[in-house]
Structure formats: C-alpha cells, structure tokens
Amino acid sequence: MQGGRVRARLDPLVIDVVLACVLAVLTIVYGLQGYEAVYRHKGWPPFGLLAIGLSLAVNLPLAVRGRAPWVAFVVSHGAFVAYTAAGFQPSANLWAPLLLCYTVIRNGPVRRAAWAAAATAATWTASGLAAPVSVELAVGQSVIGVGVVWSWAISNSRLAERNIQLAELTAQLRREQELRARHAITEERLRIARELHDVVAHHLSALAVQAGLADFVFASDPAAARKAVVSIGASSREALEEMRGLLGVLRAGPDTDDPDPLYRSSPGLERLDDLAERTRAAGLDVMLTVTGPRRALPSGVDLCAYRIVQEALTNAVKHAGRGARVSVGLSFEADRLTGEISDRGGSAPAGVPSNGLGLVGMRERVRLYGGTLRAGPGPEGGFEVVFTLPLAPLDTTRGG
Structure with missing residues (x-):
C-alpha cells in the first residue's frame, strides 16, 4: 500500500452502537439460558418479554452515550430500577449502568459526576439486596465498583485534558x-x-x-x-x-558548512x-x-x-x-x-x-x-x- 500503513479511524458512534447491541444480546441470551437453567431462585419470575424489554432499555442507551450521556444514564438507570423492582435476577443488567456512570463522570462537571456516582451506587446496592447476599457484601461491591469507575474516569479525563493541552502547545510551538x-x-x-x-x-x-x-x-x-x-x-x-x-x-544552500x-x-x-x-x-x-x-x-x-x-x-x-x-x-x-x-x-x-x-x-x-x-x-x-x-x-x- 502506498504512503505507508493507513490507520482506520472508526466513528465513536459506531463503536457505541456495536457495544450496546453486543451487551444487550449477551444479557438476553444469559437470561434465557443461564438464568432459567441455573441461577433462577424460587420466587423470581421467568425471563419473559417484560424482562427482555427492560434489558433492552437498560443496555441500548449505550449507543448514544457519546452524544447524550446524561439522557442515556437516566434512561438506563430507570430501566434497571424497574427491572430490579420486577424481581428478575439482579446481576443480569449490572454493567451497562456502570459503564454509563463512567461516561458521565468522565465528561460531565463534578457536581453531575457526583450525582451519577451516588445514583449508581444506590441502584447497585438495591440490586445486591434483591439477591440472596448479605447487606455488607451488597454495599461493599457497590462502593468498590463505583470507586474503581470513578478513579478510572477521573484519570482518563485528566489524560484527555493533558492531551488537549499538549496538542495546543504543539500548535503554538509550530x-x-x-x-x-x-x-x-x-x-x-x-x-x-x-x-x-x-x-x-x-x-x-x-x-x-x-x-x-x-x-x-x-x-x-x-x-x-x-x-x-x-x-x-x-x-x-x-x-x-x-x-x-x-x-x-x-x-x-541551507546545508552549507559555514x-x-x-x-x-x-x-x-x-x-x-x-x-x-x-x-x-x-x-x-x-x-x-x-x-x-x-x-x-x-x-x-x-x-x-x-x-x-x-x-x-x-x-x-x-x-x-x-x-x-x-x-x-x-x-x-x-x-x-x-x-x-x-x-x-x-x-x-x-x-x-x-x-x-x-x-x-x-x-x-x-x-x-x-x-x-x-x-x-x-x-x-x-x-x-x-x-x-x-x-x-x-x-x-x-x-x-
């Protein structure tokens, strides 16, 4: 190929759409097979159309997280709260809300990031309490999960700011x-x-x-x-x-020794x-x-x-x-x-x-x-x- 190796740059929207679809499919497949066969406890309703619809509502907002992160966060967490309140297996839809929490913390102001972290910790704790685990474990996994996401998001945000400053400095030096x-x-x-x-x-x-x-x-x-x-x-x-x-x-010429x-x-x-x-x-x-x-x-x-x-x-x-x-x-x-x-x-x-x-x-x-x-x-x-x-x-x- 002439001109050296060409690096293909994908649109972030395409990546988010693929991520949302893959996570939604994996959640539904897990709910229909593993949940019903292995993890379903007595009293939990079957993973039917309502569970599938709520799972889609939890995961598909990831497709627009780059353009409307706060809207995607609210929709996904609302669907996750409804999914948990309906009594379905709690661990099936944990990751999309956590990923949207990361997106809001990384791109939003500090106050909005704090609200997102608190809301995610609360929904994660509620989901853990709906499972047959202790209160300490439910609260602990919520704090650890949100804490890791917070630390990762803040680090990446600062790295992005430094990259922007470096690009501006490079342009200024040029x-x-x-x-x-x-x-x-x-x-x-x-x-x-x-x-x-x-x-x-x-x-x-x-x-x-x-x-x-x-x-x-x-x-x-x-x-x-x-x-x-x-x-x-x-x-x-x-x-x-x-x-x-x-x-x-x-x-x-410019290469003269003198x-x-x-x-x-x-x-x-x-x-x-x-x-x-x-x-x-x-x-x-x-x-x-x-x-x-x-x-x-x-x-x-x-x-x-x-x-x-x-x-x-x-x-x-x-x-x-x-x-x-x-x-x-x-x-x-x-x-x-x-x-x-x-x-x-x-x-x-x-x-x-x-x-x-x-x-x-x-x-x-x-x-x-x-x-x-x-x-x-x-x-x-x-x-x-x-x-x-x-x-x-x-x-x-x-x-x-």
Whole structure:
C-alpha cells in the first residue's frame, strides 16, 4: 500500500452502537439460558418479554452515550430500577449502568459526576439486596465498583485534558517556529540589503568622484587623470569581487558548512589600508592611525567596524569633497574597539546623490553588537563619526 500503513479511524458512534447491541444480546441470551437453567431462585419470575424489554432499555442507551450521556444514564438507570423492582435476577443488567456512570463522570462537571456516582451506587446496592447476599457484601461491591469507575474516569479525563493541552502547545510551538523562521529570513534579507547598500554606495561614490576628477584634469594634468582612471579600475574590480561574494551567499544552500557565509564573504579591518588608499585616489587626504594591541576580531564585529569606516569615508567623499583632510583612528582596548573618523575642509563635489541610509545602517550595525555610535558635526567643524564595539576581554593571566 502506498504512503505507508493507513490507520482506520472508526466513528465513536459506531463503536457505541456495536457495544450496546453486543451487551444487550449477551444479557438476553444469559437470561434465557443461564438464568432459567441455573441461577433462577424460587420466587423470581421467568425471563419473559417484560424482562427482555427492560434489558433492552437498560443496555441500548449505550449507543448514544457519546452524544447524550446524561439522557442515556437516566434512561438506563430507570430501566434497571424497574427491572430490579420486577424481581428478575439482579446481576443480569449490572454493567451497562456502570459503564454509563463512567461516561458521565468522565465528561460531565463534578457536581453531575457526583450525582451519577451516588445514583449508581444506590441502584447497585438495591440490586445486591434483591439477591440472596448479605447487606455488607451488597454495599461493599457497590462502593468498590463505583470507586474503581470513578478513579478510572477521573484519570482518563485528566489524560484527555493533558492531551488537549499538549496538542495546543504543539500548535503554538509550530506557529512560533514559523514566526522565528520568517523573522530569520527577514533579518537575513536586511543584512544582505545592508551589505548591498554599503558596497554599491561606497564604490559608486568613489567612482563618481574619480571620474569627475579625471574629466576635470584630463587636459591639464594627464598623469593625475591616468591615476584616477587606474583607481576607477581598481575600485570597479573590488566592487565586483564583493558583489560576487554576496551572490555566492545567495546561491549557498541551507546545508552549507559555514554557519554565517555572509560574513565570510565580506572584508574586514585587514583591508583598511586599501580602503584608505582608494579614498586618497578620490582626492581626500586620509591619515590612518591604529593604537593598542591589534588582534583578530570575530567576523561580524570585524565586518561591522570596516563598514562603519567605509560609510564614514563614503560620506566624506560625497560631502567634504576634494582636498579634505580625513583622519581615521582605531583604538584596540582590553574590552572594546573605539573608532573615530573626522573630516576637515574641502569642496563638496556636485552630482553625488545621498539618500541618508548610510547613518541608519551604521547605527543598526553598532546596535546589533551592543556598541554605541555618535555621528554629527565636529567641535571644530566638519563631520565626525565616533563608535565603540565591545570585545571579549583579553586574557591577561597568560604570558605571550
């Protein structure tokens, strides 16, 4: 059979109907054969049509116990009381009322369950007293029988409640997993979009300025124009390299061994000198200083610091313009990395657009790693960006 083993699920109503019919048939067969032949005492009437009718009334209500348990309970117990009062053999119809008592206790409220248990105990006791047994035995078997049914019904009711709660919890967990998956996809898209913005904005801004410079000095200073064209080629190749890395991330399957290929495909502070050199080719005077014991950083923090410096230099190219002096300072401390990028003077180039998303991206990156960022006019003019990124403390107890 295709699709594995198929589990047939029967309608509970069908099961109850079959149970009622089987129990009714067994009771009538017992009454007609065993009761008359073996168990009938003197004074008990024969098992005739009245006994058969009352037995059917006792057992057949089991067929609707799932849909109308209290109605079935009342009808069955009423017929059982009439059967006992008519003087027929008492033990013939004991089990249907007990099973209906279980159904009411399991599905009904506590007050109704208590009434059902008391009524069943009373009818069972009356049936026992109608038989040639002692009062103690009649009461004892009633208490034991109803007690076992009560315990079984309450246990099954609690199990059913736990199963419902477990199903609800499973559904809730499934919904939360779907939300987390959607959130992860959204975060990944935002990270890739941020990377695309930083790569495209920086390189295109540099290309625009360098192309403008080459055009401006094409006739008067061919050497400077040639240098600008060479810088344009280098910037274009680096942009293509980073774009290929991002496209590689998008093509990577979900089973990749790299837990974070986006960071692996992106540059870090080891390429800061190249970044400064490209900015100098755009006409800015860049001074780069690094203080403190330089050390390897986590991939995400390394990329974050590089992108902040890159975006700050891109803003300087756009707004400070040619001839501006830009200082980039990085300080490696025991538990943090501090960076400061500031520009002075220069003339802003024309025709370089800005959408204001760069500062937003820098703040999002810094917030992602628990750092701080301040960007705005400097105390002596120009513009400055100051950021800090927390690092794992250095282990100073080990010798180098």
